[in-house]
Amino acid sequence: MKKYHIISNPTAGKTKAKKNLELIENVFRRNGAIFQTHLSRSERDATRIVKELTAAGETEIVAHGGDGTLHEVLNGLADPTLCHLGLIPSGTGNDFAEKIALPLDPTKAAELIVHGEAKPTDYLEVNGVRCMNVAGIGMDVDVLERCKTGKLKGKIKYLLSLVQSLFAFKGIKVQIESEGVLEERDVLIAAACNGSQFGGGIRICPTAEVADRKLNAVIVDCIGGKMKIIKAFLQLMKGKILEYPLTKHFLCEKLKFIPKQPCTVQLDGELYKNLTFDVSVHGGLKFYR
Numbered sequence: 001m002k003k004y005h006i007i008s009n010p011t012a013g014k015t016k017a018k019k020n021l022e023l024i025e026n027v028f029r030r031n032g033a034i035f036q037t038h039l040s041r042s043e044r045d046a047t048r049i050v051k052e053l054t055a056a057g058e059t060e061i062v063a064h065g066g067d068g069t070l071h072e073v074l075n076g077l078a079d080p081t082l083c084h085l086g087l088i089p090s091g092t093g094n095d096f097a098e099k100i101a102l103p104l105d106p107t108k109a110a111e112l113i114v115h116g117e118a119k120p121t122d123y124l125e126v127n128g129v130r131c132m133n134v135a136g137i138g139m140d141v142d143v144l145e146r147c148k149t150g151k152l153k154g155k156i157k158y159l160l161s162l163v164q165s166l167f168a169f170k171g172i173k174v175q176i177e178s179e180g181v182l183e184e185r186d187v188l189i190a191a192a193c194n195g196s197q198f199g200g201g202i203r204i205c206p207t208a209e210v211a212d213r214k215l216n217a218v219i220v221d222c223i224g225g226k227m228k229i230i231k232a233f234l235q236l237m238k239g240k241i242l243e244y245p246l247t248k249h250f251l252c253e254k255l256k257f258i259p260k261q262p263c264t265v266q267l268d269g270e271l272y273k274n275l276t277f278d279v280s281v282h283g284g285l286k287f288y289r
Contacts, residue, residue, distance in 0.1 A: 002060050004028065004035040004086075004113070005053050007046050007073050009065035012091045020090045020106040021064060027110035035062075040069070050076025059083050062113060062288075064106075066091015067133060071268035074123060074130045081284035084118035092200070093269060096133040099195040100210060100289045118286035121210050124194050124267075127276040131267040134198045134205075135279055136191035137257055138220075139169045141266045143199070148271075158199050166233050171222030175258040178217065178250070185248075188222035188232055190257050192279045198269065203239035205249070214251040215281040221246040254280045 006024065010017050021037065028035045038053075040046040046069055050061055055078045063073040063086065070087055077083050088109040089097035100121075103109045124131040146161035171186050193205040193216040205216045220232055220241060228246065235244040242249050257277040265275045 001034060003058070004033060004060045004062055005058055006035055006037045006062045006064055007040060007049055007069070008037055009040050009046065009069040009091075012065035012069055017065070017090055020088070023106045024064060024088055024110045027107055027114060031114045033114050040072070044072060046072035047076040051078060054078035054083060062086040062088060064088045064090055067093045067095055067268045068270055070096060070132055071270050074132050080123065080282070084286050084288065086113040086118075086288040088113070095197045095200065096195045096268075098201065099133070099197060099208075100287075102289060113288045116288050118288050119211070120283060121285050121287035121289065122194050122213060122281050122283050123285055124192060124215060124279055124281055126265065126267055126279045129267060129272065129275065131194070133195035133268045134191055134193045135265065135267045135277070136189060137174070137259060137263055137265055137277060138172060138187050138189040139165050140189055140191070140198065141264050141271065142169045144266055144269060144271055145264065162199070166229065167226070172263060173260040176219065177256040177258065178252045178254065185219060186222050188220040188229060189218065191218045192216070192255050193218060194281065202236060204236070204241060206239055207242065213281055213283050214253065215255060215279065217248070217250050217252060217255050218242070219248040220244065221248075
């Protein structure tokens, strides 16, 4: 009989995590499901917990939290092809959950796992680190770095940091390699997408599919001065960045971004310094959706 392991981030979504966890556990009990709850207490603790569980043969893993919690859980799976992964959204950012139309109500999300079927779902891997949603370099990283130091919380903090970056970020020079083609561009954003949105609902790639064994490369050029950047920003906020003339979008299975200067990479909103941006798409994982 299945035994579900709920990996819960007690700080996800500010104060709602504890209340939501009680609702989730009630759903599992009411349906006669066997489960065990594990609380992540620090950064990367969820990864450690999941590594231990899946190395011991456990296969039913449920992440309770936001995109960051899902990222940590994904990176703890000993063998993603042997696991069924569920997500009960409870974070300040639930971008992947919204992409795959998961219920944001914790009770309904838990019922989907108990009664539903895990379906094949892709994930990205960036030089050995897995990514469920969007990986990128450029202004999105600049925004996240500003968020780390800001005093505000939630989506307001992200939007303020985004506006600050809009006027301060000057672009980065990147070599882009895919399917044997190498080119150099001055970019505002260079992203590899499995999901379609980041930053709490900003649609970077609305056409992305999560089970097509393809990654979406989205590269926005940073040329033409500040007005061009502002225009790109407005198109991004409207979910129409793929229609912007200075955006290049294509599907591939492998992609490499090689910045001229060392820079930080973001994976699912988590920051990684000195990580080579060599990304590939993988299948085999089954996700409750």
